[in-house]
Amino acid sequence: MSFDHRDDTGARFGMWLFLYTEVILFSGLFLLYAIALVNFPQDYITASNKLNVWFGAANTVVLLTSSLTIALAITAIQRNQIRLCLNLCWATIALAVVFLINKYFEWSHEISLGIYPASPTLLEMGPGITSFFNLYYFTAGLHGLHVLIGAVLIAVVAVMVAKGKVTSERYVLLENSALYWHLVDLVWIFLFPLYYLII
Template sequence: MTHNNQATVHAPVHRDDVGSKMGMWLFLFTELLLFGGMFLIYAVYRFQFPDQFKVAAMELNVTVGALNTVILLTSSLTVALAIGAIQKKNKFLSIIFLAVTIVFALAFMINKFFEWSAKIEHGIYPGSEYLLGKSNGEILFYGLYYVMTGLHGLHVIIGVVILSVILVMIMKGSINHENYIKLENSGLYWHLVDLIWIFLFPLFYLLQ
């Protein structure tokens, strides 16, 4: 009886951080399989048309791709630092790091916008007359390029929305040094976006 009473007096809000993290990881695995399927298609067609894939990849700008890699890697660092800061009860620093992460994510998308615009201006987009006049391998390469970097870009945009919501929650104090699992889980999502780019970059931009 006394034990029960004590429990009601202290009654902490029930929270299962390990459980929520587990849910997040399960979601990340569905994402992994989604992109995995696309990487599989890429792999099979690359083995079928190795030379045409190389010719097609020549058109891509390695500098822009490398710059975007650096941007994403750095944003992964800042989101990790934001979690570190909140663990050390430094709310201000955490807000700064998270804001920087969002800025980097937007910079990535601006870069991507100019990259895609340049390609489309040159007549390279799915179904364009210029592209349809090329070999099958080149058509497939650009089809995969647009679908895979497009889906990845969509994830970046979703990431910006999620991280912005989290930023407001930290400012309002509903995410704090005692309860930051939401920040951790959004961080995991953001790292996954980074991970996928780590593979997209060499597979599309670095074919010589």
């Protein structure tokens, strides 16, 4: 007789512990932001005004909606609506792709204006604006990397759902991927107002 070791609550708690370390990671960057904001308040307003609020707002709506679709996917698998669960997973991934395409256009625009780390244009603008954009590229870049990882994770789990390896009886993998995805959303909830909306 084979014995199945299984502890879904433990698995979820482990994921939460990992997410706390992720929060600490991003908090380091937000702390740097706060210190620079105190030191260069005027420069931060000038720099923030150079970012396009509508790109940021559109991406906020995209991420909030993707958090909704993956949350709905959990309810769907709990109710054994596998087809619906899969569609919601693919919708989440599609929204992740939309987010990254949006980011591509946004960054292309900024780079075309000569705003990128260590660019001559930034050098002329002084240390305050330079620190804003360095932190912006680093934080948003690290966040973008998380979007990519989260989307891949959800894709892998969606394939397992399709193959019947993740079922309405055993779906902790989908729950943990969803938790990771919500963290990506949480980081953006703070990143968006701090970088795009300072006036």
